[in-house]
Amino acid sequence: MNPGYSENIEVLRSRLLQKDYYPATTLVTNFLRRWGYVAATELFREAEGNELAPGVWQAAIASLRHTPEEAIVLDALEGPDNCHLMSVEVGCNPGQPGPAFSYTVGLWHNFSHPELICIGLGASAASSLLGFYVKRIASGKAPQTDLPLQDIEGYAIQFKTCRPEAKTQYLYWATWFNSTPDYPVMQLVWQDKNSRWPWDDDFHPPAAQPLLLS
Numbered sequence: 001m002n003p004g005y006s007e008n009i010e011v012l013r014s015r016l017l018q019k020d021y022y023p024a025t026t027l028v029t030n031f032l033r034r035w036g037y038v039a040a041t042e043l044f045r046e047a048e049g050n051e052l053a054p055g056v057w058q059a060a061i062a063s064l065r066h067t068p069e070e071a072i073v074l075d076a077l078e079g080p081d082n083c084h085l086m087s088v089e090v091g092c093n094p095g096q097p098g099p100a101f102s103y104t105v106g107l108w109h110n111f112s113h114p115e116l117i118c119i120g121l122g123a124s125a126a127s128s129l130l131g132f133y134v135k136r137i138a139s140g141k142a143p144q145t146d147l148p149l150q151d152i153e154g155y156a157i158q159f160k161t162c163r164p165e166a167k168t169q170y171l172y173w174a175t176w177f178n179s180t181p182d183y184p185v186m187q188l189v190w191q192d193k194n195s196r197w198p199w200d201d202d203f204h205p206p207a208a209q210p211l212l213l214s
Contacts, residue, residue, distance in 0.1 A: 002035050002039060005039075005043070008027065008031060008043060009043060009046050009047045010047075011027065012024055012027050012028065012043065012044070012047040012049065013047040013048060013049075013052075015027065016047060016048070016049055016052040016053050016056065017052065019053075021053060021055070021056055021059075024049075024053065024056050025056050025059045025060055025063075028040060028043070028044060028049075028056060028057065028060040029059075029060045029063045031043055032060055032061075032064075032069075033064075033069065035179055036175070036176045036177055036178065036179030036180075037069075037072075037073055037076075037176070037177045037178075037179065038109060038177065038178055038179040038180070039179035039180075040060070040179075042179075044056075044057050061073065068173065069176070071084060072084045072086070072105050072106075072173055072176075072177055073177075075105075075106065076105055076106030076109065076110065076177060077106075079106075081131075081134045081135055081138045082106055082110040082111070082138060083104050083105065083106040083107055083110070083134045083138070084104070084105040084106055084173075084177075085102060085103075085104060085105075085127045085130055085131060085134070086102065086103055086104075086105055086173050086174075087100070087101075087102040087123035087126065087127060088100060088101055088102070088170075089123065098119075098207075098210060099119055099120045099207070099208055099209070099210070100119075100120070100121070100122060100123060100126070101117060101118065101119040101120070101126070101170060102117070102118050102121070102123060102126035102127055102130055103115060103116060103117040103118070103130075103170065103171050103174060103185075104116045104117075104130060104134060104174070105173050105174045105177050106177065107134065107137060108174075108178055108183040108184070109177065109178060110138075111137055111138065113137050113142055114161075114183070114184035114185050114186045115171060115174045115183065115184070115185045115186075116130055116133065116134075116159070116185070116186055116187075116188055117162065117166065117170060117171065117185060117186075117187050117188065117212070118130055118187070118188040118190070119170075119187070119209050119210055119212070120190070120208040120209035120210075121190065129157075129188065130188065133188070143159050144159070145158075145159045145160065145161065145186060146158060146159070146160065147159075155190065155191040155193075155195060156190075156191050156195070157188055157189060157190050157191070158188075158189045158197075159186045159187070159188055159189070160186060160187050160189055160211075160213045161184065161185075161186055161187075161213065161214050162184075162185040162186060162187050162212040162213060162214060163212060163213065163214040164181070164214075165212075166185050166187070166212035167181045167183070167185060168181060169212075170212070171185060185212075187211070187212050187213065189209070189211070190209065192204050192205075192208075198211055199211070
């Protein structure tokens with residue numbers, strides 16, 4: 001529970017009943033940015049916002065225009081697969097220097113399926129690969145875990161369950177959207193050009209694919 005959650009509900013409901021829409025919108029917008037999408041929708045619902053003034057929620061969402069949050073919300077709620085793909089380039093993850101990585105936002109909320117992360121492939125390759133499995137998940141064909149799957153030009157991949165710390169280290173925007181770190185994540189693990197896994201001897205290059213496995 002977020003600090004002051006109950007108080008925010010009462011304040012928001014009071015603003016809506018009094019038709020003080022500007023301060024109500026400001027409250028929802030600030031809560032949305034700080035605590036994430038799922039928590040903000042719950043706040044608005046419990047304050048009876050959907051019945052009293054649905055336009056306030058629409059205005060709060062509109063305030064995200066031209067931000068990373070806007071792209072995430074639009075893709076996760078209105079995109080063709082109800083999922084956003086986030087890519088982070090080499091060295092651009094604050095406090096966690098290392099290879100590039102890409103991950104999903106929206107699988108847990110929309111399909112009760114673990115979010116996916118792929119580390120060490122370029123944004124284009126990782127997004128293409130993740131996007132393929134996102135479409136399968138959206139159509140009810142989730143991949144099996146801990147089972148080699150032939151996928152990358154004849155090389156195999158596997159899906160492995162991640163340890164909890166992976167979310168704080170890598171999946172910032174998935175945690176923002178879900179409003180909690182309490183959701184599962186699976187790593188898409190790929191073989192090198194010699195068909196070796198990262199846990200095998202002589203995987204090359206050795207630091208290309210950090211494992212986040214539980």
